Amino acid sequence: MDEMLETIKMNVLQGRVDAEDEGLEGDMEGKPGVLELVKEAVEKGLSPKNILLDGLTAGMEEVGRKYEAGEYLIPDMLAAAEAVGGGMDILEPHLKGDETTSKGRFLIATVEGDLHDIGKNIVATMLRGSGFEVKDLGAGVASDKIIGEAKEFNPKFVGLSALLTTTMPHMKETIDKLKEIGMRDKVKVLIGGAPTSEEFAASIGADHHCRDAFDALDKLKTA
């Protein structure tokens, strides 16, 4: 059974979502990836908590160490995070209430009028891989829609992304609406996107400005 968890961890390191994935060296196509392995582990009766902690999380932590050491670059991190996110989707229904190790719910969107979502997608993938329960509303999302989803999803964190200076005002609009409905104190708001800044975040009442996905993860450790 330990061997199974070790294999899951190894596949997280390889960033292999499924059997179609070639892995880092390009020679693993056809071998089960994280999705197949997690499914098999659940069917074999392994503890979902152990699968999560000793397989997925252990793998992702090792990925993080390799990234810090310069052995892994962002594509490796993203691939691993995607694999972990997929594995967690399979595990989630099987985890008992007290076993869930979600770091919290994170609602994320690119604001109204802005179609840019690459950065937001990377953040969402990395957050999933790090153990957050992420609801991604996509791009060009009106603040009313964000508020409606926030009421339903009840997130701990709201992430807003913009790449155009003309769409940045919608970030303040969303924060003001959170205040209006009395949710502002219950969530932490993080903003990001190339034209945004620490000063802008402070001026609109956001809790954090994030330069990139890794800055976001860093800030979330203490948020």
Add this chain to the structure above:
Amino acid sequence: MTENGYRPGTIVNPQKRISDEQVKILHKASMEILDDPGIVCFNEEAADYLDKAGCKVKKDENWPQKAWQVRIPENTVMGAVESAPETVVLGARDPGNRLHLDTDVPRLYFGTGSETNIYLKTRIAEFQQVDDPNHKIRYPVFSEDRGTVTHLCESAKLCNALENVDFYIRNVNLQDPDITEDNKDVNVFLASLMYMTKHVQAGITNLDRLDDVLKMAALIAGGEDKLKENPIVSFITCLVKSPLQMVEDTTQKLIGVARRGFPVVVSSSPQGGSTAPILEEGMVSMINAEILAGITLAQVVNPGTPVLYGAVPVRARLDTLHDLYGAPEFVHYNVDCVQMARSYRIPVYSTAGVGDTKVPGMQAMVEKILPYLGVASSGAQYIHYALGLMDKTNVFCPLQAVLDDASIGLVRDILRRPLFGKENAEKTVKEVRKVMASSTRLFARYIRKPLREGLVTKPYAFESTEDKDEVMVKAAERLDEILSGPDDRLDEGMLERIYKEVPGPVARERFLL
């Protein structure tokens, strides 16, 4: 490594500067030059060889020393060209560092060169802005040493560690007081081979000492037969003094090396505007004639001698007549020579990357990177002078060599031949379909395999992380790291044998870094 165990170099799709028709035009002009006025030869033995090979040789009384006018017919030249090997193997202490020069394969190799008089050392100092004392920057300051045995050892150690040095031509002139014409060659080759596991090449000061150098090389290679199989040393002979004069002593050296069957560069280095025409058609017609004259002699002396077509053309600056390596003409001349050599099916020894400037900086970067790109794009097989040279080959700067190593890496990445085929395109289409079907629509995961196969380039080695230029400081840190790190020196036992069996090396401690 290539599949046969050689240094891989970088294979490119060679760009042509001159058309096939222009190559023929230049060849014809060279043949006419070799016929009239021909070559002035100051070496009697060479004149005799060429006479017996069908050249028209007659005494030339216009010179104070003995001289012969030699008119070399085209059929003699082309017979020699035919006899010169199309592939040349240059060996190395580490056999994985051997070079395979194949006229059919535009595989770039880069290396050092020139015998500089000044070794430019670097120290990083802190500078404070006069009108804003809070603003400080770090920048190198330079000091000059006259080259010695120890400097040559240090240079060899450095260049052995630099990834983009494929071969090592000694680049420091030994000016120790006890270095003489008699012992210089052994000390040059010992200092180089001591730390260098790649191919080592140099000129010869004293032909009488050539066999001592070869004896030392044989000891290191594992015996005379091993040395023949894996020639860890080879020689440069610039026998023609432009315009069109075969000098007595270097011509004798070519004869000596050719007789022994070792690889030899037959080079010429005319200066456009003084000892050669300045326009490319004139320069290339003439240097081509000079190189072919030398190659003809080498093949007449010993048919099948492995030769490199040694092109070192440079332009003069017209206010001082000093060399001007940063001139666009330099690139024109060198690229044209690559094409000429390719037309003769002889591997080419080419030139790029000399700084006219005296110190590292922006001028040096411009003067080096543009010629690297220009000359390398032609598929030149053996690009010498490429690292560390400044002040028109008078200075070797180790810091500059580190910077040049990074620049050459970029040039290799820019020029390397794309290898994709139909299968790759089909794979790409599948990848695009998968990504578009995913929620993230990111291609990042598909980068992992090409990243690990070395197909994805890395950022500039000395990129700055803050809003100031940190290139020099980072390069200096890398230089210190290499020089203070481990090396591949010859072991004590080998050194013992060399000192016992080969005359001439100076005190052992001067070779020990």
